[in-house]
Amino acid sequence: MSATPTRQLALQGAAVILVLSLAWPYFGWTAQAMPWLETSLAIGGVALLFATLSRQPWWWRLIHLTFMPLVWATNTLAIDPSWFLLAFVLLLLVYRGALSGQVPLYLSNKATVAELAKLLGERGPSRFLDLGAGLGSTTVPLADLLPDSHFTGYENAPLTWLVGRLLSLGRPNIRWRWDDLWQAPLGEFDVVYAFLSPVPMPALWQKAKAEMQPGSLFISNSFPVPGEVPSQVIEVDCTPPRPLYCYQI
Incomplete structure (x- = not known):
């Protein structure tokens, strides 16, 4: 599997679906609250496993491992969502090529x-x-x-x-x-x-x-x-x- 953004999203999505499909029924049956920190760590571990099995580059494996735990950590900070929208818009204005054609911004020295x-x-x-x-x-x-x-x-x-x-x-x-x-x-x-x-x-x-x-x-x-x-x-x-x-x- 190549390292395209769509395929990376599919790997992360598969990890989310697998972990939640097991965690939700279990914690629902036992009437316990979902432990989101542990769940995010589990999703990161499964995503790392999928990325390793599909021979993704090391930096994609690191991203898959840390993505959901970082989402959980960011959520605990209670940051105003408008800041995320602003950051997304700025990144799009500067790094549009990375999104549309996997061409990041490089500056010649x-x-x-x-x-x-x-x-x-x-x-x-x-x-x-x-x-x-x-x-x-x-x-x-x-x-x-x-x-x-x-x-x-x-x-x-x-x-x-x-x-x-x-x-x-x-x-x-x-x-x-x-x-x-x-x-x-x-x-x-x-x-x-x-x-x-x-x-x-x-x-x-x-x-x-x-x-x-x-x-x-x-x-x-x-x-x-x-x-x-x-x-x-x-x-x-x-x-x-x-x-x-x-x-x-």
Whole structure:
């Protein structure tokens, strides 16, 4: 079983159903109040078992183990529900990509920008596309360093798009788009850069091969294309390591 959010929800839901289907009849028959702390711990243990049997990554196992106990602990604090709604809205505004496409918000560091600037400088004036551009941590400094090149950023999380849009103001060589990265016409660009996650890489590579022009360059930060040998790997001097996998089309 793969580690998609829907399947993780199914694992947690199965654990809840199994534990409650046993606990409710027992405590109802004995006329005792449900011990919610112990019940939440039992649900966490069963969810951990299901996650282990289905070979989920270790962080998902930890989430399954602690999710229901944390729900119980939070409930005991009697926090106003409006705060949870506000937190959800803010998370959605910033991390929409993680929910819709398993693409979290990653920010490229200065060392990565320096390596990209060096690479683009060697290629000459370019049309550069940043897929999942976030706050503009790649696009904005590159536009300042390479005024003869043109840069486009695609971002679909509203709040991060807004921040990136504000940061890109006054730079005529930047086009900032609020759009789904899968809608980007890759054939219009010489260099396409992505700092996403391992999940979308196979499909994105197929899109790149189908749309990008011969001689153009596809660059993935940190996450190689499965089964493909990059034409170049740039080791960025930073911690943690953030290699740039370059694929010539």
